Every structure is written in structure tokens, then in C-alpha cells.
Amino acid sequence: MTSQSDDRSYGKTAHLYDLFDRKENIEFFYHYASQADEVLDIGAGTGRIAIPLAERGLQVCCVEPPPAMRREFEKKLARRPELADRIWLISGDARSFDVHRTFPSAFLSGCFDHFLDDQERRASLLNIGRHLAPNGILVFDVFLGLMKDTPLSPAGRVGVGTRKIRRFVGGKVLPGQKKEVTLVFEVVQDGQIVERIKERGLVGITSRGNVHRALKEAGFEVSREWRDYDFKPYQEGDSLLIVEARNQSWR
Numbered sequence: 720m721t722s723q724s725d726d727r728s729y730g731k732t733a734h735l736y737d738l739f740d741r742k743e744n745i746e747f748f749y750h751y752a753s754q755a756d757e758v759l760d761i762g763a764g765t766g767r768i769a770i771p772l773a774e775r776g777l778q779v780c781c782v783e784p785p786p787a788m789r790r791e792f793e794k795k796l797a798r799r800p801e802l803a804d805r806i807w808l809i810s811g812d813a814r815s816f817d818v819h820r821t822f823p824s825a826f827l828s829g830c831f832d833h834f835l836d837d838q839e840r841r842a843s844l845l846n847i848g849r850h851l852a853p854n855g856i857l858v859f860d861v862f863l864g865l866m867k868d869t870p871l872s873p874a875g876r877v878g879v880g881t882r883k884i885r886r887f888v889g890g891k892v893l894p895g896q897k898k899e900v901t902l903v904f905e906v907v908q909d910g911q912i913v914e915r916i917k918e919r920g921l922v923g924i925t926s927r928g929n930v931h932r933a934l935k936e937a938g939f940e941v942s943r944e945w946r947d948y949d950f951k952p953y954q955e956g957d958s959l960l961i962v963e964a965r966n967q968s969w970r
């Protein structure tokens with residue numbers, strides 16, 4: 720098992736993560752998580768989803784590898800001591816974490832893309848299956864529209880006090896079905912760029928067929944597929960695929 724590489728560390732940009740991830744998917748994941756009173760959040764990041772779920776009374780076990788992301792998460796938790804007994808944050812990788820128990824459901828938000836090849840996808844799904852109860856639900860999103868190079872382009876701007884932070888994103892397809900994603904953040908004050916942070920990361924390129932195959936090999940059965948977080952059904956060709964699958968490995 721290889722350890723997490725710096726390519727996935729968010730080491731320079733974790734403190735900016737929440738400013739730009741504005742995906743409206745908390746209600747979506749709450750819909751699944753609230754079918755029981757506890758849930759497993761893999762690749763939990765800064766707790767963007769886990770914290771609102773805990774605020775609504777759920778117990779959330781969070782797995783997150785890079786220390787930089789966990790530090791941001793912990794800073795937020797330190798300001799919310801009332802949530803301390805509802806959130807259990809561990810350092811771990813989807814492929815190998817072990818919390819010695821099962822959950823009724825698990826989700827990955829924005830994390831499956833970080834699995835770089837079929838071996839990682841399979842190992843992660845197998846390990847997640849080991850943490851799910853019989854017929855337990857796994858929900859995750861995966862981006863299928865990664866096949867092209869994309870030039871570095873503006874991808875959001877946010878005001879923070881007297882400063883503006885601009886984000887740029889670009890991507891380059893690499894051999895072996897991977898894509899190098901470049902993130903650039905520019906901090907602007909009084910019209911001047913006062914800081915520029917650049918970070919590169921790798922994501923895996925996959926297809927719907929491949930996702931189905933990996934799930935089947937790991938003992939999951941696909942039960943629903945969505946094209947967005949408003950529960951609209953997936954249609955062939957959509958670039959965002961959200962999968963709901965059931966753990967059948969106990970059969």
C-alpha cells in the first residue's frame with residue numbers, strides 16, 4: 720500500500736477550501752445519512768458536510784488523510800465544543816482505514832475522483848464495504864467529464880474583509896488515465912496581488928462502466944444514479960454521476 724502522496728495533500732490551500740467549495744449538496748447527503756443516526760464520511764475534508772450533519776444530531780465518523788485538511792476541520796470543531804461528541808475524526812485513507820465497526824451508510828463527496836486507478840478504486844470500495852452493514856448504503860459523486868486539457872481559467876472570486884481572493888483552475892490529461900489539476904489562488908488588496916498560491920494535484924479519469932465494474936467487484940449493487948444533488952436521474956452523457964449502491968458482500 721502506497722501512502723498518500725503530496726499530490727493529494729491540499730497542503731498549501733486547505734485554509735481556502737471552504738471559501739470556494741460552495742456545492743449545494745448538504746441536504747442531499749443528509750437525506751441518506753438521516754435514515755439512521757450515524758454515518759461514515761470518507762474524505763471528509765474540512766468537515767463542510769459532516770459539521771451540518773452533526774448539528775442536526777447525527778453521529779459522523781470522518782476519515783481524512785492529509786493533516787492540512789484535518790487541521791482546518793479541527794479548528795472549526797474547536798469553535799463548536801457542543802459537537803465534539805458527535806464527530807469522530809480520524810486520520811486514514813479510504814483504502815486502509817479501520818475503525819473496527821460497521822455503519823448503516825457511508826458517503827464520499829468529491830473524493831472518488833482522487834482514486835487514481837482501478838486498483839485504488841477497488842481497494843477503497845472493498846474497505847468501505849467492510850465498514851458497511853449488510854445492505855448498507857454507499858453514496859458518492861464522480862466526475863466523468865475529465866477527458867480534455869483545460870487552460871487555467873477563472874473559477875470564482877470571494878471577498879474576505881478588505882481582500883479579494885481569486886481562484887483559477889486548469890487541467891492537463893496525463894498518460895495512464897490521470898489528470899493533473901492546477902489550482903492558483905491570488906490574494907488581491909487595493910488592486911494589487913499580494914499573494915499567489917499554486918498547488919497541483921492528481922485525479923483519476925474514469926467512466927460509468929468502470930465505476931459499475933469496480934462496485935460489482937467489491938460486492939456492491941447499484942440501486943440509483945443521479946445527475947445532480949436534487950435527485951434528477953442520471954442520463955447517459957452527463958458529466959456528474961452520483962451513485963447510490965448497496966452492500967451485498969454479506970450474501
Ligand SMILES: C[S@@+](CC[C@H](N)C(=O)[O-])C[C@H]1O[C@@H](n2cnc3c(N)ncnc32)[C@H](O)[C@@H]1O
Nearest residue numbers: 762763764767784785788812813828829830833
Ligand atoms: C474535493 S475534497 C472534498 C471534501 C469534502 N468531502 C467536501 O465535500 O467538502 C476531496 C477530499 O478527499 C480526500 N481524499 C483524497 N484521497 C483520499 C483517499 N485515498 N482516502 C480518503 N480521502 C481522500 C482529500 O484529502 C479531500 O479532503
